[in-house]
Amino acid sequence: MSELDQTITAMDLWCLALPVVSRRDHGIGSVEGACEVVVLRLTAEGGTQGFGEASPWSVFTGTPEASFAALDRYLRPLVLGRRLVERAAIMDEARYAVAHCTEAKAALETALLDLTGRATGVPVHALLGGKCRDAIPLSCSIANPDFSSDIRLLEQLAADGVGIVKLKAGFREHAFDQMRLEHLAQHHPSLDVRVDFNQGLSIEEAPDRVRRVAGFGPTFIEQPVRAHHFALMAQLRAAVDVPLLADESVFGPEDMTRAAAEGICDGVSIKIMKAGGLNRAQTTARIAAAHGLSAYGGDMFEAGLAHLAGTQMIAATPEITLGCEFYQAKYYLTEDILEEPFPIHDGQVVVPDSPGLGGRPDVDKLDHYAKVRA
Numbered sequence: 001m002s003e004l005d006q007t008i009t010a011m012d013l014w015c016l017a018l019p020v021v022s023r024r025d026h027g028i029g030s031v032e033g034a035c036e037v038v039v040l041r042l043t044a045e046g047g048t049q050g051f052g053e054a055s056p057w058s059v060f061t062g063t064p065e066a067s068f069a070a071l072d073r074y075l076r077p078l079v080l081g082r083r084l085v086e087r088a089a090i091m092d093e094a095r096y097a098v099a100h101c102t103e104a105k106a107a108l109e110t111a112l113l114d115l116t117g118r119a120t121g122v123p124v125h126a127l128l129g130g131k132c133r134d135a136i137p138l139s140c141s142i143a144n145p146d147f148s149s150d151i152r153l154l155e156q157l158a159a160d161g162v163g164i165v166k167l168k169a170g171f172r173e174h175a176f177d178q179m180r181l182e183h184l185a186q187h188h189p190s191l192d193v194r195v196d197f198n199q200g201l202s203i204e205e206a207p208d209r210v211r212r213v214a215g216f217g218p219t220f221i222e223q224p225v226r227a228h229h230f231a232l233m234a235q236l237r238a239a240v241d242v243p244l245l246a247d248e249s250v251f252g253p254e255d256m257t258r259a260a261a262e263g264i265c266d267g268v269s270i271k272i273m274k275a276g277g278l279n280r281a282q283t284t285a286r287i288a289a290a291h292g293l294s295a296y297g298g299d300m301f302e303a304g305l306a307h308l309a310g311t312q313m314i315a316a317t318p319e320i321t322l323g324c325e326f327y328q329a330k331y332y333l334t335e336d337i338l339e340e341p342f343p344i345h346d347g348q349v350v351v352p353d354s355p356g357l358g359g360r361p362d363v364d365k366l367d368h369y370a371k372v373r374a
């Protein structure tokens with residue numbers, strides 16, 4: 001019997017509240033105290049286990065409650081008793097078994113890939129087409145409403161060799177964004193600076209605010225207005241010379257197709273939590289590239305397990321050229337859930353080559369931080 005003929009015999013879930021080191025403001029929403037993620041463990045009949053993480057944010061993709069319920073009630077029946085070789089069929093059924101809940105579907109595919117990789121002895125990037133890079137440049141977000149704390153973070157990032165930062169803007173007046181951009185230009189002139197409004201600007205203020213931020217020449221400006229304002233995104237793109245990135249406007253391949261047709265962006269933030277899985281994230285990046293648009297490796301408020309899934313996906317997706325933002329496990333969570341630290345070296349995420357995701361959560365930590373289990 002092939003390793004791929006093993007059936008999946010168990011699914012376990014933890015909904016975690018992971019303490020964070022500070023408040024962070026991101027355009028239309030903030031995170032304070034803890035971020036909540038759902039961890040999924042699948043066990044095959046031979047005893048091999050695979051893990052996946054759903055990392056929602058209520059103002060963006062959805063809620064931890066919905067992720068937990070999607071996995072526990074609607075996706076569990078699609079998985080138990082199925083063989084590893086049926087991964088694509090399971091994911092296709094999952095897509096239509098419950099609407100939305102893209103983070104839950106990303107967690108499911110992550111766990112299926114981790115399990116398959118461990119059962120067959122290959123890394124997840126090999127299951128996604130093979131590896132195109134060994135490391136991914138890391139971006140860390142500057143999002144603390146208390147900028148003096150971010151000044152200390154910037155010094156730490158410089159010492160760690162991190163060369164990219166993303167300024168989270170649009171949650172206060174322009175003067176605050178201007179002051180921070182001036183600080184970056186003066187004290188960290190070699191940094192690659194990007195600006196993300198996270199939908200934070202109103203229709204009325206967006207043209208002026210975007211134009212003024214564009215004057216600082218960031219590498220790109222991300223999602224200044226609400227996700228559904230496609231026409232306004234296209235107008236803003238035409239009005240400034242700085243590339244405009246779509247994030248909340250583009251979840252998966254279907255949105256990407258429309259975004260390209262309507263000319264709303266020069267690039268897109270690719271996230272497995274938006275796309276509903278690693279394969280759909282790759283497809284989204286490929287549609288962008290086919291239309292001459294660039295792609296960036298975005299993430300949600302994640303723990304290291306989701307970072308590993310994103311890393312494996314980007315490692316196998318040459319179209320994602322603008323780096324990644326898998327910084328939370330190292331720079332934002334009080335304690336990550338992985339057994340070994342998420343691999344960052346000299347400002348780059350290092351792609352693991354060991355079987356599966358290349359790392360696994362510490363089950364004692366899952367039990368410790370669990371709010372709900374099933």
Ligand code: MG
Pocket residue numbers: 196198222223247248269298
């Ligand atoms: Mg964004």
